[in-house]
Amino acid sequence: MSEVETTSEDRGHAKLSPSSSDRWLECPASITRTPANLEDEGNDAAHEGSAAHDLAEYCLKNAVDAVAGKMKDEFVKWDTPELRDFVQIYLDYVRRLVGDGDLFVEQTLHIFKRHDVWGTADAVIVTKDGTIHVVDLKFGRGILVEAEDNTQLTLYGIGGLAFDWLCRVPVHTVHVHIVQPRRGNYPSQAYPVEQLVQWIKDNEHKVARANSGSNEAHPGVHCRWCPVKGPCKERAEANLAMASFDFAAPVPACTGDKSELTEEELVKVFVALPQIRQYLDDVEAEVSKRAHDHEVKGVKWIPGRTVRKIVDEAKAIVALEAVGIKPYAEPSLLGITELEKRAKALKLKLDTVMGEALAKVTSKPVLVAESHPTPALNPATSTAADFS
Numbered sequence: 065m066s067e068v069e070t071t072s073e074d075r076g077h078a079k080l081s082p083s084s085s086d087r088w089l090e091c092p093a094s095i096t097r098t099p100a101n102l103e104d105e106g107n108d109a110a111h112e113g114s115a116a117h118d119l120a121e122y123c124l125k126n127a128v129d130a131v132a133g134k135m136k137d138e139f140v141k142w143d144t145p146e147l148r149d150f151v152q153i154y155l156d157y158v159r160r161l162v163g164d165g166d167l168f169v170e171q172t173l174h175i176f177k178r179h180d181v182w183g184t185a186d187a188v189i190v191t192k193d194g195t196i197h198v199v200d201l202k203f204g205r206g207i208l209v210e211a212e213d214n215t216q217l218t219l220y221g222i223g224g225l226a227f228d229w230l231c232r233v234p235v236h237t238v239h240v241h242i243v244q245p246r247r248g249n250y251p252s253q254a255y256p257v258e259q260l261v262q263w264i265k266d267n268e269h270k271v272a273r274a275n276s277g278s279n280e281a282h283p284g285v286h287c288r289w290c291p292v293k294g295p296c297k298e299r300a301e302a303n304l305a306m307a308s309f310d311f312a313a314p315v316p317a318c319t320g321d322k323s324e325l326t327e328e329e330l331v332k333v334f335v336a337l338p339q340i341r342q343y344l345d346d347v348e349a350e351v352s353k354r355a356h357d358h359e360v361k362g363v364k365w366i367p368g369r370t371v372r373k374i375v376d377e378a379k380a381i382v383a384l385e386a387v388g389i390k391p392y393a394e395p396s397l398l399g400i401t402e403l404e405k406r407a408k409a410l411k412l413k414l415d416t417v418m419g420e421a422l423a424k425v426t427s428k429p430v431l432v433a434e435s436h437p438t439p440a441l442n443p444a445t446s447t448a449a450d451f452s
């Protein structure tokens with residue numbers, strides 16, 4: 065393995081970043097309407113993710129394992145054995161791919177330079193057989209990243225093409241990998257070069273549109289992460305239309321009672337539910353934020369619900385025991401996550417410790433829209449008990 069030292073470029077945010085491409089490829093207004101100075105202050109999860117990236121970068125550049133890696137002072141707060149264990153999974157993944165290829169760490173990928181689309185690849189590996197690997201570490205545990213139909217991966221694939229001059233043979237494939245260790249999720253997508261070239265031909269107009277200042281707004285599930293989703297009129301109209309059953313597409317004629325929704329109409333509402341719920345939550349958050357900043361006509365703050373609360377635990381215990389009331393609940397088992405943490409601290413595997421006492425139990429089937437990425441249950445192999 066040969067390792068190439070690189071200086072990572074500015075880790076600021078691109079105007080059109082691959083991670084939000086599913087939104088801006090569909091809705092250019094989400095870029096045009098976002099103020100340039102809108103600062104993303106980040107949250108704990110984002111800071112912890114930066115800490116993991118920082119450690120991973122150090123380890124790959126200095127060829128050491130996570131346990132021996134150094135973190136910048138600003139990230140020390142996030143330094144835990146658990147974080148280092150998860151970073152080690154990423155390091156092992158990258159090192160397995162490197163073999164006798166060349167590794168580049170924290171590389172700026174200029175994807176569409178003239179449209180200001182770029183991103184930072186955590187690792188790029190140029191192999192000797194004409195394959196380029198791009199690896200992205202996702203440290204979050206909230207959203208499971210999928211490889212299929214993921215435009216972020218496609219854009220990373222296009223960015224990976226820029227490394228072709230380092231390949232000793234013509235590049236035939238760019239393989240993009242997501243390493244999401246906290247979810248045990250490692251999706252990847254191998255793109256033949258021709259597929260990437262075709263994608264550019266088919267979609268470059270959308271990239272150019274997003275960078276053109278267009279005010280065209282196209283609401284959809286991608287609105288969820290839009291910085292201007294709160295006051296967006298088009299999103300409001302689309303969601304309120306859905307909520308009032310104002311179906312845009314024609315619905316097959318109903319032969320039964322006209323006072324009832326047809327099954328097709330019910331399914332349309334069902335499929336729209338997550339989006340409507342999300343929209344209502346976002347409206348609540350936006351109005352609350354404004355009412356916090358200034359007086360908003362039409363709304364007011366009222367006191368919260370009054371509940372009784374023990375404010376002095378020691379005194380409460382004495383008082384209760386004095387009259388013969390046992391103040392403690394019976395002890396109950398800890399949850400799996402906490403037990404796993406405790407087993408890990410003893411360098412034990414919870415599965416081994418628990419043996420037959422621990423089993424994988426699948427919860428009852430969930431009804432979702434047909435477009436959901438999870439494959440459907442096979443009725444032939446499902447039992448009535450699955451649905452009981």
Ligand code: SF4
Pocket residue numbers: 087091093094097281282283284286287290291292293294296297298299
């Ligand atoms: S909320 Fe949705 S429709 Fe409105 S600008 Fe953002 S992405 Fe576009």
